[in-house]
Amino acid sequence: MAHSVDPEGQTARARVARRGRKLELIHGENAMSRLTAHVPVEVASAAYARVDGMAQALRRAGSSRSMDQLRADVTTDLLLGRDPGVTAPETAATVSLHMPASTALGITDSGCTLDGYGTIPAPIAREIMTNPASTWRKVLCDPTTGQPTALxxxxxxxxxxxxxxxxxxxxxxxxxxxxxxxxxxxxxxxxxxxxxxxxxxxxxxxxxxxxxxxxxxxxxxxxxxxxxxxxxxxxxxxxxxxxxxxxxxxxxxxxxxxxxx
Structure with missing residues (x-):
């Protein structure tokens, strides 16, 4: 809603927020602490997807730990340079960003969504799209329904x-x-x-x-x-x-x- 009413303001706020990325350590009770990374949505989504994919692989391999425990253990193992005991699946860090061709070309500024998150400002989406690490995929959609063509x-x-x-x-x-x-x-x-x-x-x-x-x-x-x-x-x-x-x-x-x- 905010993006449709004030797209320029939403983009400006997103840029400010992205400059404020940080990592926080918050100590809690019972000898536990919380490690929180405040990072761009596409980075967080890809990182979580990779950790989750590795955790699922460990679970399939017979680990008795819960998924929450596995994700926490995989994250700390990766951060500390330890072997988590599994390699990341090939598509584990894939995050899909959808935008119309007209928005990708800068003709329009609408229709940009990130899987698992929702709408993001078009200028931010184009920055993600043009990142050297991004992979493009053309998807042909039915012009009457807007849905991908069925096979x-x-x-x-x-x-x-x-x-x-x-x-x-x-x-x-x-x-x-x-x-x-x-x-x-x-x-x-x-x-x-x-x-x-x-x-x-x-x-x-x-x-x-x-x-x-x-x-x-x-x-x-x-x-x-x-x-x-x-x-x-x-x-x-x-x-x-x-x-x-x-x-x-x-x-x-x-x-x-x-x-x-």
Missing amino acids: GRTRRRPSTTIRDLVRIRDRECVVPWCHRPATHTDFDHEQPWNHGGTTSTDNGTSRCRHHHRLKHHPRWTHSHNPTRGTTTITTPHGTTYYGATDPIVTPPRARKRRAPP
Whole structure:
């Protein structure tokens, strides 16, 4: 909201905040302390994704530690130059930034979102985009819906192309209150494969592992429309939640045709 009302002010505040990056050590009780890094959102997101990916790898390898403990241990091991016992997956530090081509070219200043965070100022997004460490990827979107173009397949496991398209489209776990980046979610068949569901972007959904499992709980009802990006979830207590994912690009409004004279 602030960006749409005062985009220049939002950009200026973001630049000031980025200059104020810092690392804080706060000692607490019970022989524990908190180490907090106040850094740009894309840096924090990439760092967390890398640590989280390594923590998940350790958990899969049989570690009995909780995910919180694993993330904390991996972080301190990396900072202290110790071997955390696992290497980072190739895509562990991937953070997706979405922007229309017109904004990338500086023609417009809208439509920039960072996975797991939300809207960021266009000038900041262009700075991230032009960073030598950034990788560009062209995504073709349907001009009428603003969603990535779908590619159908017939096998159960999604191809890299389908998985990437679904993650780019959803950006986060589709559960309304979950903001886990889609790069760290499961590819979930909205209509189960064994019930005739296809492996395609039209039937594929990004759900984190927890909510993927919760979807199959008999007392929960999940409904997601991948094409429209709408989600409806009803809990065992009868409470219903609604959510919607904005399209990557805003489709143009249809022009009204004038009646012939």
